[in-house]
Amino acid sequence: MKPRFGEALAAVGVVLAFVLLWGAVAHFEWVSAVFLPGPLATAEALRDGLRQGELLPLLLQTVERMVYGWLLASIAGVLLGALIGTSAALRAWVQPTLELVRPLPASALMPLAIALMGLSQSMVLCVIAFGAVWPVLLATVHGFAAVEPRLFEVGRVLRLSRAAFIWKVGLPNALPDVLGGMRLSLTVALILAIVGEMLASQSGLGTAIVQAARSFRSADLFAGVALLGGVGLASNALLALLEGRLLRWQRP
């Protein structure tokens, strides 16, 4: 199934049509320009913001927060998940509690985190890490629990230690699940980074777009939103690329 040139062109055409429609709605002021800037005005705000150097540091701060929180969550999730996933006894004791806590919206923990740690950088980071840990953790537990039972026997015969088994047999087998979980976690981390900035007034794109909205600078607002969409798109694409490379050996 190779994408045909015509099809790809048609898909690009749909995107262009969408932008044109947006431009028309803005140009003829079917929606007031106070609310909806045109695509050109948005692109201009984006260009100016990046060139004059206001937007770039804000972008980097948000990305940094997201990545640190996500890395913390990934490391903790994989380690804990490997421990829980390789032990049936531990699973029986711990997994129901994990399932109980998981549906709790991570952002709902933000008031608690504020009460504990104040409106600080580390508070936001902790909430990001806590919220983003669940997809990795549960996917890792599942991945390790689903390792072919005969491989456990192989490990026992070879007298592999627990750590060696996890590293040499478990992790490669659980990798598709782990990476899938990490991809979900990254999405969660971005959302929580934005909410955390909004709530704790940490400088970053999340705060910047709220300020733009409050002062009715709609072009700046849309530029910030577009940039956040770009962060989501780019991080997702990067991880998909990584996933493809790391899992190449598994495909026949």
Added chain:
Amino acid sequence: MAAAILAASPAHTRRAWRAWVLPLGALGAAEALLRWRPVQSDAVALPSAVVQALLQALADGSLWSATWQTLAAMLGGLLAGGALGLLVGVWFGLSRRVAARGALLVELLRPLPAVALIPVAMLVFGFGYRLEIFVVGFSVFFPMLMLSHAAVQAVPARLLEVGRMLRLTMAARVRKIVLPAALPRLFVALRLCIGIALVVAVTTEIASNPQGLGYALLSAQQSLAPELMLAVLAWVGLLGWGLNAGLLALQRRWFGGLAATGAGR
């Protein structure tokens, strides 16, 4: 009934208590620790005080009204964004050509985090239900689109051929063949979207919109009432868990194993 279950799976029920050891043990330990060494804190409270605050907030109706506000915004968002996503998803599922042409636009817009639209909605709608419905609607639109697209794609091709052979109109084909065949997976999609909607609704309320459970949480924290804050937090968790468990039970009852495939994660 209970005896039958006990007899049917002795090993399972004999061990079921283990699930409760960790959460109840942790709560008991917290209670004991805080009674032994009371602390003056804005963040922690005795578990028993939290239960008391929860019961009181339920009794005086404040928690119920906040719950209804959150549920109403969720429902509005699901009706707006979910229905639209369902329509586009079914359309994509029916026509491979439409799906191929729309794919790029969807892939470009989908990674946009819904919370980034909170300021946009704030600017356009001001505070209130419309803000929240817009954000929730956006957040469920794309998951609903993707999941219903997949659900329709999974309808056996032969069923579609039958529809074509019977010369059913497009509308009749969708109504009589596609939707019934895709229903189990569509229900799974609905369950997942309700989970997303609750999270996004509460998040929107915490981040900006002064109503509902999220705001109740935030105002309890700001008025330095940790037991109330923790009570609302527990209530939000209970609500999410209950909604999911209830829908899962319905799904098993109505569709059995039919819905089990595909939409796992």
